[in-house]
Amino acid sequence: MPEQPIAGRYELVEELNSGGMGDVWRGYDAVLDRPVAVKVVRRQAVAGSPQLAEEFAKRFKREARITARIQHPGVPQVFDAVLDDAYERLFLVMELVDGLPLSAYIRPDHPLPVSWAVAVAAQVATVLSYAHEVPVIHRDLKPSNILVARDGTVKVLDFGIAAILRTDVTKLTATGSPIGTYQYMAPEQVRGGRTSPQTDLYALGCVLHELFSGRHLFNADSKYLVMYQHVNAAPTPLRLLRPDVPAALEELVLHLLLKSPEARPVDVQEVYERLRPFLPTPGGRPAPGESWPQGVPDPTGIFRQPYAPRARVGAGRPVPTTVDPHAALPAPVAVPELLREEIAEAYAHSDALLDEERFAQAAEVLSEIIEPAARALGTENRKVLELRTQRAAIRLLGGDYRAALPEFDALADAYARTGGPSSTQARACRAQAARCRGELGQVTDALAALRDVLHVVRAVGGDVSDEAVELRRDIGMLLLAQGQVPEAQLVLAPLHDDLCLVYGPLDDMSEEVAEALALIELDLDGPAA
Known part of the structure; x- marks a missing residue:
């Protein structure tokens, strides 16, 4: 396989299957930061005389274009078609289907x-x-x-x-x-x-x-x-x-x-x-005897449900069980040295990809180490939870809120079980899940969750800790975005006073909240003068 990206942008990550005509790889599009499927037609299928190679190149391009014209959700979308300079290999870049x-x-x-x-x-x-x-x-x-x-x-x-x-x-x-x-x-x-x-x-x-x-x-x-x-x-x-x-x-x-x-x-x-x-x-509904195995x-x-909306995010999610603060925590498991090195390498590789804003691939790198780490250490081992938290944060940073939300929900439950429902990690994951809900339009649920977390944070660290002011800012901005202007002002005005007092008026968050309050003062939704 080519060591350099195909066409300067498509990288082959993992072989998915192999067939008579070629191999299918999980790939990565470095330009659009998304996973793709790459069909690599076998070398012997392509090689031949220069005349055959030229005819093959024409046919390849023609057929790829024709295939791309099949506009139906049951046909994986064709993104690109690449023939290498030697006419020896061809690559069809397509939608990756789970x-x-x-x-x-x-x-x-x-x-x-x-x-x-x-x-x-x-x-x-x-x-x-x-x-x-x-x-x-x-x-x-x-x-x-x-x-x-x-x-x-x-x-x-x-x-x-x-x-x-x-x-x-x-x-x-x-x-x-x-x-x-x-x-x-x-x-x-x-x-x-x-x-x-x-x-x-x-x-x-x-x-x-x-x-x-x-x-x-x-x-x-x-x-x-x-x-x-x-x-x-x-x-x-x-x-x-x-x-x-x-x-x-x-x-x-x-x-x-x-x-x-x-x-x-x-x-x-x-x-x-x-x-x-x-x-x-x-x-x-399915007739008797028409059921199939779970999964x-x-x-x-x-x-049965034509043109139905996609399932609600988090629908069917199990309700977390009550945490007994006196229950014994699982004994820590020693991390094998080889696994420790592999985890460190995964973090380093993921961080390097993040520097290039390759969010999807950075999350995928961590996914590859999470499963073997969970098998070796347990699904709620601290190292495993940290890996999952970093992956969820990357998805949030990359705008993949739909994937980040269930991960943060599951992490909040896991941290509540291992460290208590008011632990720093549990609070942080509940807040991040709420932010995902806000981005996905579930504003009522997002506001309720953020207020719940803020209530706990105030009891633990007061009203002007870094965690508290971020939560207050998020709540005010969500209210403002929903058109609940008076409620937003009641949150943002005292927040601005606290920010100026503790961090100064030139702090980034102070200026952000000041701009929001200035917009409120303009009363853009009010009657025209």
Whole structure:
């Protein structure tokens, strides 16, 4: 892999998976400070004569542009396409999706619920309808190219890759082997014939058959025998393998798997309409026996609650238990020397990235050490909590309030358990969580939390400690931003007096509060003169 950033901005951080056409890496965009996915097509797929390399470069750019035109949330957004100067490697830079491939959920001993499988297939059909309109044919649709995100949305990966690596151009397929994966290859692909949208429909039929049955459509000792079966053998009807599959779904799968492309459904819209009667209705609940293991994404959710707002931040968060101040604290665990060095290196690396304002990557560096540290020392070990606190602070600093909020909430609970609810760390994390809520528009909750923390701080350190004046400033500014001008003035005016007395009128916070009070005096919301 290149030691220098790709195109001067994309860094390869960690290999996520490896396939026949290339490797997928977790990457980092240094310009926009965000994680990305980078698809690196294998060297042997690209190398060739200068003439082939030139033709490949043209095709790569053309296909990347076409793929980027598929405007659908089920297709990871293409950010960039880079071909190196030697025409030996190509890099597709895409949206990084948090989820698992569909293949991770297919098991012969645990068939997927019908509604789960139908919801996945319907989402894939929707994506294909947008792609075929461009027109883009996938040519390599399979479970490992279908990703189920944690919120249940389905993403179809690797559009355009098969087209880029066509047999007449690349060394990878110079032997004449057809592009595709043999377990999902339509008869016309096996024969090396023309592909069409119906080619993708056949692959979708293979995927649906596998979702319902837990096994490949055809199985044999060699891939060539499987390819022969795709051309000549009749598929086993699903209800012989799984009697609870509705007859109409069995008919749809058999229709998708017809040998002649013209005999298959006319288009993917027809497929969706035939799936629709088996999709959950808006507001509906899972039928008995249609549940799935805890932690498995729910692809039916977008049908049960279409266009629903995203879940409230912190919704479902467990209520912290009451802390017994007399309870014995866990005994400290000695930090192994090697782990101590790795933690120090992580802090140093993260700090260096912070100096460059690379907030997302700085937080990721700490994430990589937090998990092994928690396994070795315990999740509420002081060193682990400090690492998590620094990561949350970086996310807050970088403006990622949605990610920082649950971390600060969890840290406040952990510090309350280990050091007491009024400990400095617990107070600080509760205040930071409140600031995140304020940035996310949850002003009522933010104000209530800040006032609660201020009440504790006043009892511990008075009204003009650094912690107290920051809380008073935040409360006043939130009130002002909400248009509660009289309430804001009642907070900010005495705060300004205290700041001038203790820190002087030229202190940064003194000047900030003075400016806010000057705005209040202008009465910009009052009637025009």
